Amino acid sequence: MIANTPKVPYYAVIFTSIRTSEENGYSAEAIRMFELVSEQDGFLGVESAREGIGITVSYWRDLESIKKWKENFEHSLIRDRGRAQWYQSFKVRIALVERDYQFEKQ
Amino acid sequence: MIANTPKVPYYAVIFTSIRTSEENGYSAEAIRMFELVSEQDGFLGVESAREGIGITVSYWRDLESIKKWKENFEHSLIRDRGRAQWYQSFKVRIALVERDYQFEKQ
Secondary structure, eight states, X not given: OOOOOOXXXXXXXXXXXXXXXXXXXXXHHHXXXXXXXXXXXXXXXXXXXXXXXXXXXXXESOHHHHHHHHHOHHHHHHHHHIIIIIEEEEEEEEEEEEEEEEEEOO | XXXXXXXXXXXXXXXXXXXXXXXXXXXXXXXXXXXXXHTSTTEEEEEEEEESEEEEEEEESOHHHHHHHHHOHHHHHHHHHIIIIIEEEEEEXXXXXXXXXXXXXX
């Protein structure tokens, strides 16, 4: 689903990744991460797709809520497993959404 | 591939879309769009994946280069076909990348 974000400004965290071939609990942890992030204060929505490369964009009210999510203990444990096992490489970009518009076919 | 963007700040255009079931030249035009965007002044890279939802993030030097790309004539023609045929809905978000970091497995 396209995330139903509020009026600008808000923040986007763009997480782009290349997976290793290791499964080792990845799918279950990905679902858990989705549940966990959805409960966070300031979380506005998420969009995700993998096709060779994985792109997950999460949306946030402000930098403070992004910081708190980064410091979340369970999140930090899952991140450590990600670095050790699931990801060959990734890039995180933190960006201020200044403008948005949408199209919906009638 | 993860886009090899320069030091912040730069801009991201996050294009999230739901396709119709209509093919009608979509794949060829998607390839053409990729060629065309790669030639634009100020273009820094692009990342794209579709898995139910499509997410394409293009990176740009500044707002001026994004504006010129939006006004590109061939791009505007393909966009019109996108609205008429290929997309059920989409959302475009223009965001200033303030910070980024990456991980590469050794």
